[in-house]
Amino acid sequence: MNLQKSIITILLITIAGSLIAGGGWPQPKGKGYIKLSEWWVVADQHYTDLGRIDPNVTTGIFNTSIYAEYGLSDRLTTVVYFPFFSRSYQNNIFSGTTGDIITPGEAINGIGDTDISLKYGLTRPGSKLAIATTLTFGLPFGNNSGGTQGQLQLGDGEFNQMIALDAGTGWEAGSTPFYANASVGFNNRTNEFSDEIRYSFELGAHLFSKKLWVTGRLTGTESLKNGATAETSNSTSIFANNSEFLSIGGELAYNFNDNWGLSVGVANAVRGEIIFASPSYSVGVFTKF
Amino acid sequence: MKYLQTLLLVSLIGLLSSCVGDDFVEDRIDPVLRINNAIESLEVGTDYQFEFTYFNNVGQQAAAEVVWESSDANIISITSSGLATAIQPGDVELTATVSGPDDQIFQTLQVSAGATTTEVEVATVRTGVIQTTTFYDLEGDFELVQNDDGTLTLNIADNYKASSGLPGLYVYLTNNPRSISGAFEIDEVKTFSGAHSFEISGVELNEYSHLLYFCKPFNVKVGDGEIN
Known part of the structure; x- marks a missing residue:
């Protein structure tokens, strides 16, 4: 019985490292997780405010980031x-008739919006x-109005505060460990941005002699639409005000050894408003200590 | 460490693939030949020089070889450069033709030779209907009015509405409703419902053929309205 409890405890600690933000499992004291990753989306279409898909100039956003958790x-x-x-760019636009350039492409580079969080375990x-x-x-560190028209963004330009509640559990089916985690949060936004309800649900399994985490993820954001409208906002892409989405994604995290691993992920919005309608991808190297 | 090297390699590939690329918009339209100083009648024994403007297949003003013809050169003759001479009373059809790479476009005028020269009355108000070309709400009537001081006023009617979720929406005057290339930017749209106006200077009433609504952040056309 003690052995089984120990196995589950180890499993849950491992889960904390595989989730986006640890889910319901804080890190043990002095333990941590660091992930260096590249995330990007390149989109030539977006969801309108009616939830329909319209084209746009091809726009790319790339984030090279460090994500770290540490148990205080x-x-x-x-x-x-x-x-x-972070890098954001838009393609050149050429006339399909004459080949003349209509709008030159642009790109900006810099740091992106940064999140600092404190997670507290409500359960033992x-x-x-x-x-x-x-x-x-x-923290709005990213440029929110780059380019000649202010259309390129590395952040939303507002300081937001989000409180979230996670609940997760793990179990074994046969010899395969599984976990599930649900999360809901309220994001209070400033600078006339609408507040948001954010939610997610994850289901993961530890396969191949516990070398590979396979995770499916449902993520969503619902805008309360209590902020400014387009009259005062010029933001688009993934930083737009009043944007909403529901995305389905998956991630594979392969552990080379007890400390190091490689992850790849993909997600795509299946519903949205004022947000890109193209898949995003990520690759990362993570370590646990 | 080799894992870090792997990621750095992948990141490098990703960043290289994030170079600015090329998009192409389908902006071909039918060329237009516009006669700028049409007349209804020409006084017998006088000359009249017709002027024209040619807009090519992307709506840009361009030079063109125009061939003028008269249906009856004994009533009104016309040179290849558009200089008409009224010879005796009667009615003729004057035709201006531009030969393009694919086809010919032409304009015809019904002109009488008579006692006086009468210009075609020029309207001081043009009207149209705004319509969406996307999955954003955008509709309403409008009129473009010539003011006494030479400026224009674009009046958007009270049945106008546009999606308030549209970021960075601008309105243009253009001769190519598929592109902002060569278009005249009127202003950013700040009103998304009901009647409002834009004051415009430096533009002739008949200079452009369409209103164009364009979302700058997404760099895409949202709607248009032909100016009748």
């Missing part, structure tokens, strides 16, 4: 997401049902 205690974990190099470490609350401060 067994219940309190600090989390940092820092996109230390090792609990079957792990519940945690997270307070996140979104």
Whole structure:
């Protein structure tokens, strides 16, 4: 029985490293997780405010980031997401008739919006049902009006505060460990941006002698639409005001050894408003310590 | 460390693929030949020089070889450069033709030779209907009015509405409703419902054929309206 409990505890600690933000499992004191990753989306279409898909000039956003979790205690974990190099660009637009350029393409580089979070475990470490609350401060480090028209963005230009609640559990089916985690949060935004309800659900399995985490992920954002409209906002892409989406994604995280691993992920919005309608991808190297 | 090297390699590939590329817009339209100083009648014994403007297949003003012809050169003769001479009373059809790479376009005028020269009355108001060309709301009537001081006023009617979710929406005057190339930018749209106006200077009433609504951040056309 003790052995089984130990296995589940180890499993849950491992889960904390595989989730986007640790889910309901804070890191144990002195333990941590660091991930260096590249995330990008290149889109030539977007969801309109009616939820229909319209074309747009091909636009790309690339974030090279560090994501880190560190257990200050067994219940309190600090989390940092820092996109230390972000790039946003739009393609040149040429006349299909004459070949003359109509609008030159542009690109901007810099750091992106950064998140700093504190996660507190509401349940005892090792609990079957792990519940945690997270307070996140979104720091507007990214340029929100680059390019000649202010149309290129590396951030939304607003300081936001989000409180989230995670609940997760793990179990074994046969010899295969599984976990599930649900999260819901309220994102309070400033600078006349509408507040948001954010939610996610994850289901993961540890396969191939526990070398490979396979995770499916449902993520969504609902805008309360209590901020400014387009009369005062010029933002688009993934930083637009009043944007909404529901995305389905997946991630594979392969552990080369106990400390190092490689992850690849993809997500695509299946519903949205004022947001790109193209898949995003990520690759990353992570380490646990 | 080799994992870091792998990621750096992947990141490098990603960043290289993030170079600015090329998009092409389908902006071909039918060329237009516009006669700028049409007349209804020409006084017998006088000359009249017709002037024209040619807009090519992307709506840009361009030079063109125009061939003028008269249906009856004994009533009104016309040179290849458009200089008409009224010889005796009667009615003729004057035709201006431009030969393009694919086809010919032409304009015809019904002109009488008579006692006086009468210009075609020029309207001081042009009207149209704004319509969306995307999945954003955009509709309404409008009129373009010539003011006494030479400026124009674009009046958008009270049945106008546009999606308030449209970021960076601008309105243009253009001769190619498929492109902002060569278009005259009127202003950013700040009103998304109901009547409002834009004051325009430096533009002739008949200089452009369409209103164009364009979303700058997404760099895409949202709607248009032909100016009748």
